[in-house]
Each structure stands twice: as structure tokens, then as C-alpha cells.
Amino acid sequence: MPGSKVLGPTRPEEILEITVKVRRKAELPDLADWPKVPLSRGEAASAYGAEQSDVDLVAKVLTAHGLTLKGADLATRNIVFSGPISALESTFRTKLLRYDHAQGQYRGRKGSLNVPSELANVIVGIYGLDNRRVIRRRRRRFKEIASLAASTSSHRGFFPSELAELYDFPQGTGAGESIGILEFGGGFLPDDLEVFCKRVGVGIPQVVPVSVNHAPTNSDDDAVGEVMLDIEIVAGVCPEATIPVYFGPDLSERSLIDTVDKAIHDNRHKPAVLSISWGDFEESATWSDGTLDRVNDAFHEAALMGITICVAAGDDGSDDGAGDGHAHVDFPSSSPFVLAVGGTDLREDISGTTERVWKDGDGRRPAIGGTGGATGGGVSAHFPRPAFQADINIASVNPAAIAGRVVPDVAAHAQTDGRTTGYVVVLHGAPGLNGGTSASAPLWAALIGRINAAIRKTKGPNARVGYLTPLLYKPVVGGKALGAWASRDITDGDNISATIGGYRAGAGYDAVTGWGSPIGSKLLTALTQII
Template identity: 40%
Template structure:
């Protein structure tokens, strides 16, 4: 599609309707809406690719402060002014502008916003529910073509799903085929040799949630039973999101799982939950709010929501990736669940699909295993695959190229995708995820066993909080180390048995469980030391 005269297409803004969706009516032109206009960073460092983050021990790294990040990567005042003038010309109000986060929020009637961005909005009905949507690309005046990096909020379809699964016969739950013993998070921390004598004190873990909520009474009951301090959980509302608990079979299961796992393995850390609507706009705004949070300053962010790469616009993929780049510059580790629907990620086309945002080269993608214990040690650990709809995600990105830290890997190509170009491989690490060997949690007054890679992201986030308590500087962007000086040293439990559909486990890295599950104390010891000198 070509843009009208004197206008240009916003790169990566093309949208298609959801499968089997149909437009039932136009959106009323006077319906009030808000959109987030993302702006280009003004003076980004010359190299923001993963290769810019060397295989260095955290102590040798130099991280930016959030103030320095805003100065280097914030939006230019003249760019903010240009978008403000554009808004005024179309009768739109500027609700807020944040140069550090590179956005301007505009509000106005749907008709004016449709005209401003060259689109039509309709109410759609689909098997996934009703949503306000659009198709095709967005456009802006040519003068804004290099300034506007994305426009989010016109389309409010649900963008992500929570990657958790409940064991048992509860409504909507996945029934484990062969249920085994379940674990409390502290029990798993012992099996994974989390470093003793650390509790995450002085660290803040940020949790991104796109629905649901938590009940303080549940936290009190759960942590009292574990004989751990009851965490004081702070909340940050983004785009109207808030702590709104509903039922155990809804998003509350995700929220409580994240809080209880992270706080149980790092009981001294502060937890901040960023609540936002489950839309591209809400999700992206929550991530950037957490990264740039000057008040809470999380050093680890855990994300247990995602969806197949092909359900996102390319502009959204790139904007999230830019936010994760910013996190890396600040020394923040971003842990993302790799998905719970095997190598196909729930897409019914017979092809492999990687889950996003785990497929971002700047994310620590967390895959899943099934674990059994033998006393105080791991008895066995294999790839989590309980059949269709209940298996770890993983695979090869169709959007992000192979990052520098994976250049030496022999990345697999699935049999169904022989023509696919090489891309970023995921996951990077793994942990117990099968509901059959799941996590004992409390949700809305019920004691449940929950699995999914949703549990692995906060498990690793809690472990990184322990690392950060001990290290001179935060662990930060771990991937260059995991694929570099830490690789092949027995610092993770290598998973060599099982498949997630299209990909099979093997010695070393694989597209089911990455490098494997953690040996926490060994990893911390290696991070605290300078990497060995590599041969010339």
C-alpha cells in the first residue's frame, strides 16, 4: 500500500484482523480514545546490538544511570514539539509527554485520531472476543516520518497470554497426564543450589502483569505457612491498569504465581507489580515504565506474558526490543517466559513459531523442564512436554537475526521450516515448568499447583536478585556471558532428553531448554570472578 500524497507509512504498523474475525460496525467517531505515539531516540549509542555488551564479568561493566539513559536515548525536545503541533492541528490533546521514555500520549475522539493516522476503526467479533481494530498501515505527515517510531492504542485486541497452567480439574485448567510430587519455591531453590546466606536484600524485582490481581490475605497465609516474611508488594498502574483480583482460573493465577515464586526465593527483595491492560499499548507502556522507574528502580524484570511473533506488528517487536536494550544499558536483567505451547506456540499452521517477548535478543528467555527429586538432589530433569498445548516453547526467531553471542552456535532449523533464515535462538535457560511437577501456590483462597514457563521467569528473576545482592554491580544482560565465558563449565544442569515438538534436546545449548536449569551457587561464583582469558 502506498501512502497518500504528503504522508508516509509508519514503519512496521501494518495490522491484519484476528483469524475468523469480522468487522461488525465502525467505531463511533465521537468515542474518546488515547494513543501512545513512540518517538525515535535522539542520540542513541553507536552500537545498540547485543555485540555492544561484552563477555565481561558484571564488575567490569559500566552501566548508565536512568538520568544518563534519558540524556543519551531520550526523545529530542524538537521531536516532542513536532508531535505536539501535529496533535493540535488535528484537534487532539497531549495527555502527557515523557522524553525519557520516548513517547507522547494523545487523546481525542476516534474520528479525529483515525484521520490523524490515516486509518479506519471498526468493532470486530472473533472467537477470541470483541475488540476495536484496524487493518493495514498507519500514516503520518512526511515531516514526522523519521520522528514517529510507532503508534499504539488504536487497536485494543488482547495481545498476550499468560504462560501458566493449573494442575487438576479446575475450570479451564490443564490436567496433567501423570501428576508427580509438587514443590514449594524454596524447595526448588535448594534443588537448584541457589546461593545460601542471600535473600535479595537491597534489590527490587519488577513484575509485568496484564490483568488480574492479588489479595494480601493470600500472601499472608502463604508466606506464614512457608515461615518466610510476608512481602510488601507495591503496585504501579499503567494506562488505567490496577490490582483487580477476580478468580483463581483467571489472570490472578499468573499474578500470584509471579509474586509467590519471586518473593519465596528472594524474600528480602522488594516487589513492584506494574499492572496494565492486555493490549500492545498497555504491555509496552508497562515495560518502559518499569525500565525507567526512578522511584522503585528495579534491577530485575520478570515477564510471564507473551504470544507468537506473527501476532505482533514488526513495529511493536522493535519497540519492545529497544526497551530491553535500554534495560541492558542500565544493568537490568529481563526474564521472559518462553511459552507453554511447544514449538508451534499455539499457532495452528503446522509451522514452528517463537514466542515474543522472549525472542528478543535482549531477553533472558526461560524455557521449561519436568523435574523429579531424589532426596535433596535432582533425580531427573527432561524437557517439559506433556502433549499438545502443554510443552515448553522455544525455537528460532523469524524477526530477529542471530545475535553476536550466538554466532558460534549451530542453530537448528525445524523440519517444517527448511527455508527459514537463521534467527535468534531461544530459550537461553530453563527451569521446572511442567504442571505435573509444579509449584505449590495460593490463589484466591485456594491452594493450587501451577506450572508453565510463567513460573520459570520469576524463579530466575529471584535468583538474579540474589546475584545482585552479592555482586559489586548488577548481573545485568547475562546472555553474552552465558554463550561466552560461562558456557561449557558445568554451571547449569544440561538437559539432554526430550523434545518440544520440532526441536530436540541435546548436549549443550538447544531450542527446548537453552543451556539448562540453574546451578545457582556455581553461577554466582563464576559471575563474581573475571572470565578466563580466551586463547588468541
């Protein structure tokens, strides 16, 4: 990590656990459009998982080098090993060191990773040797509101159910749906969810904490506000849904990759929608070469399986927390196989509602030295523009940039000042306001959950939206794109927070709020005709 200081060598006898990812038995097919018949999880594993012979070979070679096989999963292509650092360094011909950084100490590696020659074409990734932070939470200060009333008509801010009404979500409770949430820290606090649901006036959904790589699921640390924000938003809109919450142990690459894989290939809870509110700017020096493509590959498979993954576009405007003067977009929202969700500022008073781009102060959060916050958005420097965005003519503000994937696809309310607007949440028994694109992403996930439930009633038990993103760019009514027809166009505001500039809202699709905020009933009507 930039700015780190070497403290010294690691202890050779320390035992680490790593994930070794092997090649697919067949490459994923190109996916330029919406798959009409999505693959089941079993079909995806059978067609594109790992070969048992590859798993057996890797196990044979690496155990001969002193590592211990802990488990293997053909669907995710992940093989877990443990062993002392001395054996790991020898096996992969690298050196592990202890580093100090302003964000805490971590274990890092010096030099390339090398695999035994017998496995040269089999192993595609090794994760867990280092545990540096590669993603960050959208952390905001949680402020209690002592005067917050119990009545939905007299409080400040929005209950998720009120936003569902303002955005004309189809009626429903999400019954029968599974809406997954990915977290990397924090924990689930059942008592807070009970207080929240009682205040909102809805039933308590089934929340299922899922531990990945031995992660605790009840940590009351500084990320718990993020976790409860995500859960309470989905619960407030879909109180009869099942909500599996996948907890990764930390902010490392192994944690990210294994948690994404677990959620996508979860055969028990089978989420059709996932929400992710974590990430970092694409060009961050903390990403290893190939990691963005490895995670994107998992999202590609999820799209083939008909899973919509709603990802927060970031809370620091066009700068995205980089601080280098250039504009950046946040990954994983920049993946072409996810639904990137930006943020708006929705206000309601006796004269009606107004909605503009979310931007406060200089567009960057106080947590990174700014004076406000703003929706992420812009043009990817890593992923080429996908076929479904071929008609989007938005160029990067950075010089000599590629024609990359444009972010976001859609948006919803994100602004909060902790006093007069935001999402009403409960933490440690007390009500307060929170927000950011961390809130707009799960709100969209809950919308899709309601739409899936409605579609199942009319189209059959296996019908669902599937991989929504490309459909938003398809003409549906009078040649108008679905996203334009089923969204409230946001035309006021910008997300400029980088020295070089940023992006402005305008008529139609833009790189600040995408197609705009949802008109849920119109989205359901159009999707019912397509599916």
C-alpha cells in the first residue's frame, strides 16, 4: 500500500490459510445481451466449474510442498490450503513481510508469485498470502436524533417504505424472494432490526448471517452501521423476504473474491439479487494485477445465471477518493455485469417532491478529508464500453482515456446530513439518519425483489428479472429505452470533486445518475412484457 513502512519479516512458523483458484473447464460465453434462459447454479457449475482432475493435481502437488488441503469447491473453483509461512514462501517463491500503514498494520508480499511448473496452466489465482486492504467501506458518522417520532408522518428523513411509495414500487412484501447482501466487517444486530421493524410497522424478515473464511457475523465494530443500514433498507421494503448476509473477514482480496463466490454459488439460499456497498477506485495501487478481471469474471457468470448485482457507485464524486486530481470510477460498480447505482438528493414538502444529483460540500466525504460527499459516476479506465452502451456518447474527462463502461446505470436517494434527510435506521437501539450510495444500492435490490415476486405470480415460479442491466438500454415504448421510460430523469447537478472535473446531469442518460431514479410500477409493467 502506498505510504507503507516495512516493520520486518513475518514469523516463519505462523500458519496461514489461502485460496487457490483454478481454471474453468470451459470459458464463459460472451454475454452482450440479456440471457433469456439463465443457467441454474447446478448447470453453471457443471459447464464452467473446475475439473476434478485439476483439483486433484493441485492438491497432490501443493501437499507435497508441505501445505494442508482444507477443502475444495468445484463450482467456485476454489481450493483452500493452510500451511506455515515458511512453506508458503518456498512453494510460491515469494517473501512475506510485515508493514505499517496509517490504516493499520498488514502482511504484504515482496516479489512475484510463482507456481510449481506442473500447475503452470491450472492455477489462475492465489489469494491470502497478503491481507492488505483493497476495498473500503462507505463509512459515515451515525448521528442520533433524540426527537425522532415513532409515527411515519412526523419523523425527519425517510423510512425505506416511504421511498418505495415515492418511487412507486409495486405493492408487495418480497415474500418468497432471497435478497443477498455482502459485508466486510461489522455484524448483524437482531435487537436493532426488531426495533426498526416495529418502528416502521412491518414484520421481521428472516436474516441469515453467512460466515465466509471463519468471519464473525456479530461484530459490533465501526462497520456495524453499514451492515445495519443495508439490512434495514431491504427489511423495510421486503419484510417477508429471506435476507442472507455474507460476511467476509476483512477488506483483503481473498475476502472479496471468496465472499463474492460464496454469494453467487449459494445453493442453499439461492439469492436472485445481491447488494454490494464496498469498493475502491479502479486504479488504486492496492489492487493486484488481474484482481478486477477475476472478480468481473465471477460477475459474468452471475449474469449468465440471471442474478442482478446492485453495486454502490461511490460517495466521493468524480474523485472517488483517489486524491490525484484525475477522475475515477469505483470498482466493482464499473463491472459491465452489475447494476451500478448512483445517488440523488430527494426532498419532499407540502409543495411536492424535488430530486437532483446528490452532492454536498466539495463532493468528498469528511472521512477522506473532504467537506461533504457526492455520487460516484464517470467512465471506466479498465473495462471497455459494453455492447449495450454502444449508443451512449459520453467521454472521460481524463486525457487520452479509453471509451470505457459508463457508470452508473440508475440512481436513487442517497443524500443525508444526519439531521433533516436521509434513511431512518436504528443502531444500538437509537434512531438516526444514514445514507450514501450504500443506501441507494440495497434500495434498488429491494425493488428488484418486489418485481421478482410480482413476476413469479404472473409468469410462473421460475420467472424473474435476471440480469437487468442490458434491458435498461433496450428500446421498449416508441423507441425509448426501458431505462428512460421507467425512470425519473434527473437533470440538475454534478458530481465534480476532482481537480480535472467530473460529470453533469442532463436530459436522458448521464454519467451521474444514469437513467435516473426508479418508477417502479412502470419498470414492472415493461419487464412483465419482456420476460
